[in-house]
Amino acid sequence: MSLIECFSVIKYILVFVNLIFWVIGATSIALSIWMLVDQTFLVTLSQDHSNFYAGLYILLIAGALMFIVAFLGCCGAYKESQYMLVSFFSCMLLVIVAQVAAGAWLYVNSDRLEELVRSSVHISIKNEYGVISSRTKIVDIFQQQLHCCGANGSNDWAGSKYSNKGSNSEILLTVNQGTIFIVPKSCCKDEKTMDCEKSRKMRIADVIPSAIFNDGCTNLILKELRKQSCIFFGIIITFGVFEIVGLIFSLTLCCAIGSNGRYKA
Structure with missing residues (x-):
């Protein structure tokens, strides 16, 4: 496989990965808006509205951020735009750092x-x-x-x-x-x-x-939560792998586009 073909493969893999991110972001936005609008659902779940609203707004913001990041990555790869790919790389790096910080906070505060x-x-x-x-x-x-x-x-x-x-x-x-x-x-x-x-x-x-x-x-509730948290962290790690792949591929593709005539889609 030639170098040009390799870069073409990277380009479309990056588009595919960002489509997955886009779907996850759109789903998070739709889910959080539905729960905010549906008062029956809100009252059924919790009487502690302040904490519940805070959780929903965090989910909404995270979904919106993922939606924007996925848009930058997908369009940047497809249009071969260095500016979009650099923006995607920077935003994705911030997301990964935030996820690592959140994971560290959860680990440190697990007893609390x-x-x-x-x-x-x-x-x-x-x-x-x-x-x-x-x-x-x-x-x-x-x-x-x-x-x-x-x-x-x-x-x-x-x-x-x-x-x-x-x-x-x-x-x-x-x-x-x-x-x-x-x-x-x-x-x-x-x-x-x-x-x-x-x-x-x-x-x-x-x-x-x-x-x-x-x-x-x-103790039974905590045992069940620990079991579910293992599944949750497994999903987060898998998601993190996709993020790192997107990070590496976006940087590779950006460098290839910037090279003098070495890459043409």
Whole structure:
């Protein structure tokens, strides 16, 4: 294969790689705009609108940046424009640096993120279940799907707003061995059985009934998040490989175009 043919191959590979980036950017933009516009979806997912909006705007900005970078790379390669290819190279380099910085931040702050998850689960069970409908649905889902009950166990429901809801007594500020509490149906292994209804009323320090899930949810949630994070980082690494290929090919093609008559598409 001659040098001219090699540069032609590089040119069209770069166009193809940037088309992939363009599709990813366009998808991110469309997805974030849909979630921002669809109020039903937003309310169903989260009551914490400020954090949710922040995440969506970050996704929107990232998608827009990827869309622009892909446009520069694709047009620059196809039109053989050095200016576009240099702009693509510079923007892509900034994106890679930002991704590395974000990955380093996540690694350094992994313990803080874990504590945030633990705190969030605990607060949802103690104060938000039965009060905020979206939190109630989320807790029910992960208790049923992960086969767990409470943050660290069923005793976490003692003194919760849900356990004291509808009772004549005030919300318990402290709990002891004699505290009687109620767990939700989602703590049951089978919600439709009579054993479920009989076992939901419990006392601290008593043996957990066989009809109730024994494990707490927090560690299971963190385990599932670690499993999903491995898949996520695998995708990011694959994506990073494409970015580096685009970086190298854009620089190679830019140098070839700038050479005196050595390359003609």
